[in-house]
Amino acid sequence: MNILELSEVNAYxxxxxxxxxxxxxxxENDVVTLLGRNGAGKTTTLRSITGTVPRREGRIEFRGDDISDMSxxxxxxxxIKLVPEERRVFPTLTVVENIQLAHELAKDPREIEEMFEIFPVLDDLRKNQGENLSGGEQQMLSVARALVQNPDLLLLDEPTEGLAPVIVEDLREVLGDVVDRDVTVLMTEQNVDFALDLGETAYIIDKGSNVWEGPVSNLRKREDLLDEYLSVGGGEAE
Structure with a gap:
């Protein structure tokens, strides 16, 4: 059963x-990775789903309901919960306060302590303020804040952006635990190896249009696609 469907979506x-x-x-319960160069439209796709793009055409359905014009x-x-590329943790709140705030805003939240089981790094940083966390720690806190709200669909926008390789490996392990908990995930990611390790289904977009979709296992065999659409280049903002 499809939890999310985008049909002829045009965003501006x-x-x-x-x-x-x-x-x-x-x-439902799929882990989908949305791939493409910088400027391809990956972030705009997530913003269209969450309604933050100013206007759009086409139809977006979530669990069979049209959410195209919803706030x-x-x-x-x-x-539907988004973990943005900028992370947006509250700098003067502690780790536990950041998570508690998200918990209080949710209708049917997960237990706060479960977040510290999933993110053991954060367990040792409970009383640290958000502004004193490293980039990797802030990213884990951002995911924990979204996950504690028990989302049906978790959107991750470039989760490894700006992180050192050793931190990326830690994040890969943590997100692997997250996706094992029956959470449907849609992720944009420039780190192709990272994306293909976590993803089950892949979409490639180029200049705002679909160019390929299918199982990750099939994409791994398509060196032509990886070279044509996913080689490093560009730098244009999305």
Whole structure:
């Protein structure tokens, strides 16, 4: 059963057309990785799903209901949670306070202590303020804040961006634990190896349009696609 479907989605920033008839279908409990170069439209896709893109055409359905014109708050209450690339932890709140705040805002939250089981690094940092955490620790806290709200769909925007390789490995292990807990995940990621290790299904977009979709196991065999659409280049903001 599909938990999320995008049909002919066109997204704009002002008069700038960014997504072109984008199609996507995500099954419940799947881990989907959305791949493409910088500027391909990956982040815009997530922002379209959460309703933060100014205007759009097409249809976005979540659990069979049209959420295309819903408010950001309404979409979030439906159970879609985004972990943005910027992380956005509250700098003057402690780790546990950051998680508690997210917990209080949720209708049916997970237990706070479960977050410290999943993220043992954070367990040792409970009383540390957000501004005193490393980039990797902030990323884990951002995921924990989203996960404690017990989302039906977790959106991760470039989770390894700016992290040192050793921290990326720690994050890979932690997110592996997250996806093993029957959470449906849609992730954008520039680190192709990281994305393919975690993902089960892959989509590639280029210049705002679908160019390929299928099982990760199939994409691993397609060196032509990896070279054409996922080689490092660009740098244009999304």
């Amino acid at each position: 920033y002002g008069n700038s057309h960014v997504l072109f008839d984008l199609e996507m279908a995500i099954e 950001v708050e309404g979409i979030s209450k439906r159970g």
